[in-house]
Amino acid sequence: MSAARIAAIRARLEAAFAPAQIDIIDDSARHAGHAGARDGRGHFKVHIVSAAFAGMPPLARHRAVYTALGELMQTDIHALQIEALPPAHG
Amino acid sequence: MDVNERIKALLDAHPLVLFMKGTPQYPMCGYSSRAVQVLREVAAPFHAINILEDPELRAALPRYANWPTFPQLFLHGELLGGCDIVLELKASGELLRLAQETAPHGTAA
Numbered sequence: 001m002s003a004a005r006i007a008a009i010r011a012r013l014e015a016a017f018a019p020a021q022i023d024i025i026d027d028s029a030r031h032a033g034h035a036g037a038r039d040g041r042g043h044f045k046v047h048i049v050s051a052a053f054a055g056m057p058p059l060a061r062h063r064a065v066y067t068a069l070g071e072l073m074q075t076d077i078h079a080l081q082i083e084a085l086p087p088a089h090g
Numbered sequence: 091m092d093v094n095e096r097i098k099a100l101l102d103a104h105p106l107v108l109f110m111k112g113t114p115q116y117p118m119c120g121y122s123s124r125a126v127q128v129l130r131e132v133a134a135p136f137h138a139i140n141i142l143e144d145p146e147l148r149a150a151l152p153r154y155a156n157w158p159t160f161p162q163l164f165l166h167g168e169l170l171g172g173c174d175i176v177l178e179l180k181a182s183g184e185l186l187r188l189a190q191e192t193a194p195h196g197t198a199a
Contacts, residue, residue: 058171058174058175058178058179059169059170059171059175062157062171062172062174062175063156063157066157066158073158073159074158079119079121079159080159081121081173081174082174083174
């Protein structure tokens with residue numbers, strides 16, 4: 001279930017941002033048992049680097065990620081830790 | 091009162107509002123707990139609301155704020171962000187600057 005969720009998240013984010021780098025970690029085990037984890041959805045961490053984030057303030061970057069994930073935020077994701085960055089300047 | 095009017099009234103009454111899971115004393119989620127900790131580190135006076143005890147607010151805020159998760163931190167009625175963004179703002183020094191602007195008699199920008 002975890003692998004399928006990660007694949008679904010990755011597919012959405014790759015389609016939306018064509019990221020130079022993307023890492024997704026299932027952090028659900030660390031939150032097992034706490035009240036928010038009882039509905040069966042997962043906790044994930046996303047590290048994503050994309051030129052699409054250049055010039056966007058943090059709030060807009062996070063909103064863009066949430067928008068790209070769409071209904072996954074309701075069906076599969078309970079909490080999402082986001083690191084969304086533009087590519088580093090050379 | 092309509093729930094959106096309740097949210098507006100809360101945001102009008104307090105410059106800095108944290109909608110969180112649990113209370114600052116007893117946070118029920120690691121992300122809410124971290125947000126409280128960071129606000130305390132910059133000595134920002136904030137008004138905390140436990141959305142676990144207010145299902146109507148909990149259901150309405152994601153749409154109101156255009157933000158799907160909690161905690162949610164609002165400054166002068168505008169969403170600043172969730173836990174990650176609060177941490178980012180702390181790291182960049184921005185949060186300390188915003189906290190110092192949050193004077194009790196300050197007017198909303």
